[in-house]
Amino acid sequence: MQPLLSQTSIKQQVDELMSKMTLAQKIGQMTQAERLGCTPDDVRKYHLGSVLSGAGSLPENNNIESWLKITDSYWQASMVNDANHLAIPLLYGVDAIHGHNNLKGATIFPHNIGLGAANDTDLVARIAEVTRKEVLASGVDWVFAPNLAVAQNNQWGRCYESFAQTPQLINQYASEIINGLHGKLAGEGVIACVKHWVGDGATAHGIDQGDANITWLELNNTHISPYISALKAGAMTVMASFNSWNGNKCHGHKYLLTDVLKQQLNFSGFIVSDMNGIDYLCDDFYLSVAQGVNAGIDMFMLPENWLQFIQHLHNHVELGTVPMSRINDAVRRILLVKFASGLFDTPCPSERVWANHASFGAIEHRSVAREAVRKSLVLLKNKKNILPLKKQARILVTGKNADNIGHQCGGFTINWQGVSANDAFEGATSIWQGIAAVAPNAVLRRHDDVLAISAKEHDIAVVVIGEYPYAEGHGDIRDCENLIIEAGSQINGQVNISAPYGNSLALKKLHPEDYLLIKDISDKGIPLIVILISGRTLIINDELDKSAAFIAAWLPGSEGQGLSDMLFGEFNFQGKLSFSWPKTSSTEKKKAAAKPLFPMGYGLRYKIK
Template identity: 60%
Template sequence: MNKVLQNKSIQQKVDDLLSKMTLEQKIGQMTQADRMTCSPEEAKQYHLGSILSSAGSCPDDNSPKGWVEMNDAYWQASTDQDTQHLGIPILYGLDAIHGNNNVKGATIFPHNIGLGAANNPKLIKRIAEITSKEVLATGVDWAFAPNLAVARDYHWGRSYESYAEVPSLVTLYSNKMIDGLQGNLSQDNILACAKHWVGDGGTQYGVDQGDTILNWDELQATHIQPYKAAIKAGVLSIMVSFSSWNGDKCHAHEFLLVDTLKQKMAFDGILISDMQGIDYLEDDFYLAVAQGVNAGIDMFMVPRNWPLFIENLLSHIALGTVSISRIDDAVRRILSVKYAFGLFDKPRPALRKWSNHASFGSEEHRQVARKAVRKSLVLLKNNNILPLSKNARILVAGKNAHNLGHQCGGFTITWQGVSGNDEIEGGTSIWQGIKQVATKAQLSVNGDGIEATPEMHDVALVVIGETPYAEGMGDIRGNDKVITESGAQIHGQVKVLRASGDSLELNKLYPEDLQTIKNISSKGVPVIAILVSGRPLIIEPELDRSSAFIAAWLPGSEGQGVSDVLFGDYDFTGKLSFSWPQLSQPKVNKGDKNYNPLFPYGFGLTYS
């Protein structure tokens, strides 16, 4: 546990710096702007404490070199001292949630839902260590990870960011992720940020940014537990959830933010808002600013309207609607973390030992990601057809067979992810991994498998499933009544994004998948289905027509991990960390009174 507020050495430095700061400099430290709306010169002018790259926000040269040059400019601007500026170094943050996923050429790991199925804490720590090095290679100090959501409804578009539907595994991983990212807070590490506090995975109907309706004991038992482990592991920042608890928005919830997190749980670090998280507290942004600050948030992710945030907060202090003691508390936390992290002692990004490091996207890192893929795969069905012979005549079909963008999913290069192979540099598609070891494999020309024939093909591998999405745009909503009912109880505005579908049934979301399976199985060629998806889906028709079925989740850039297991070089070890729904019970969690999943929590077949 990092008790930075009790560290006398750190607090002496903070006291000294605080005594020199003007009100404008203090408010600047509480402000985080996006690189697209704030130049290095503006960051210096307004004394900003942090800059972020929102998902997809990257320099024109989206390589470690381009990122280092950009960060170096912000760093030099922020540390330039003169009569008006104290030279406080800036913290640069980004979403590195399955590797440094914004940057071309990075190692992209499986999304969390797959890592949950791997159930391998040692591997999780190693992934975090590699992620920290690939973030450092770009000159960045802060990753908005890990996500500690306990997802309870597959309709939620962020289900793949959750390790499990139960808190025990999320809690175990929390410790390992933070230890791997932050280490001993040296120049070999980055700052972690546990998110989203609290209950984001438990919203009614799985509506993103919706309402989690639970009593206090239930909230503690399911959603708060992972944060206890995070604080014990020394996490130095926590991000507030967009969601509400029993109608009250977390961003304005003093009981959750101060009474519980800061006081009862003794969290000493930075409490940061989600992106534009305070914007929806009130119709009037001016009032929302005071609510967020008074509720206990220390740093505000205001990517576009940061000048207005500064102006409004100055006004509130002048009017007395926000106290100077609250400002000092927030700034003390921010400066304490910067000192604890050694930020004041770091050289500029261009001169750091990990900047532009050759290990970025290296073979060593990719081999760990490949291992993570094979550990995450869950075998749901096998009618004695697997493992395959490397000499078999294999037809490889399906829209996700040769598509790196699809297998990486959302939060890859851009916010909503990409399609195709052009944007993911250095990776291997599932098809490419198969072709490397099975020389007689053939890729279906149009992906629909119509060329299947028993005379030419012994078996078909059909890679099906979802296409990329992120956050609320991945929600599944049957109708608008879900939003109306969920939002009616929320105090404040409700942000609604277009959903990705209206049913958890794979055949309704992507009818082409079942058609591809039929095209092949109707010819007498047995099908092995590989599902690429960010959540369990209702798959009975596809499962029934397949001789084997594999849940591959969103495996990331290293598709060879799939072929490693298909041909028996490694056995399946993955076990479901989410109960698998069926048509009669589309929402199901371990411990439910009438628990009747298609496959239970912990299920997973093996060759042995």
């Protein structure tokens, strides 16, 4: 399935290099540290195979020059060739899940849930190409994307990382994204890493890192399916998932990692753990190391305790609790990817073709993101065809998400949990800024100011409401803490649970200030256009009732003008829900099949006047 990895010449190069490697050098290749926890000297001394910048791990100034300085330093350390160290190029990895989202000035695309609503494979391919070029500009060669989760519960804090609740669209997207990220490789492509293997979107009650209590048939048909498409497209790295399957953690699941992925699916690339993923296999880290390696993980993402991992694994090999054959298999897979991707023939990051390229954050890239915003928007309501608006209308723009680029980008943007500001971005446009650029009579007001206005001052109001940024378990919705006890009691190993975002999917309960703002404007008799910024479908019955039009904007990213394009009829709506929209919030399975407020595939259009 990965033709590059099967080339005889590459296998011969790997065998020749491995014949020269010591045990320490092999274990080093299996180790990935975080840049804040290791130095370039550590890379050379311990022969580290990879370094990552985790979400929010930003160099000083957070610009292309500072990124290139960092990636150069680690690369050069890895390429020292002397009596103690073999020159083996380092893999530098980042989470680039909606553009190069760590780097200020990058083009930030809608999160996956919005791209699922767009239902456009050509668009997704072009997004992957832009992401590739902007990542390469900073000297990075490995991205932890795409996320192929098939989210089944909108209470999950990572729901926005999923394209759809069914696998068919994700299957199509997977191959397009892999091809777009890889490009030609050999210095002009980045290595994709599909994640998270497997079943992370199926956990009970949508609990992040929880237990997927599902049959093999459901796991295979729904959650493994997108990986088959990705592997056929040439995916060379796979990230293991934090979740468990029927009580057994994926990071220690030999059947899923080795028997299914490597043997049944003929995956010849390498598996990387998620961050500290083996830490939760058991209470003893020493035992967790052996369990993870023997289960089939090849490289270990360990931001802080990477040196302890190296020491423990060395001891396991000496004692025979981890066979040397498993070490050799892991290292061979890692080196196969490094040779096949052209890393051995690539210069240091700052000397590569795309380094500090002028296209980074440029208009041609932002135009793709703006198009993605337009195509991702779903029009849920348009009473009396109030949309599109006239540009000369007296428009009141308000709501906490109207002029906040951080909020419209969501989690995994600049920082792990996102940011709440405009000054963290360069070249980006808020929703308000997009409206103001084309509507001369539009005004932006805070909620307190809205109380003093009269209906005679405004023809219409655009109210931008919704969620604050969040990532992973911090975005979970849990209406009962007993769910944690119930879910955790079935899992073998430790359960890592974050404080949730809230206890209800009802927007009125999560953010009562939004409903009060809508009510205050509605009571004045001003028609409302409501724009919802969210990483999932929410209970919006009351807000919907008081609106004349309602738009699900998801987490649109850095190009707020995409909203104004649609509000004023420059383009028609084409987004369709890739998730059904619920009427009620419930964790009870018997209510899960209740008729939705809007079915999957729903989305209105209007006649452009």
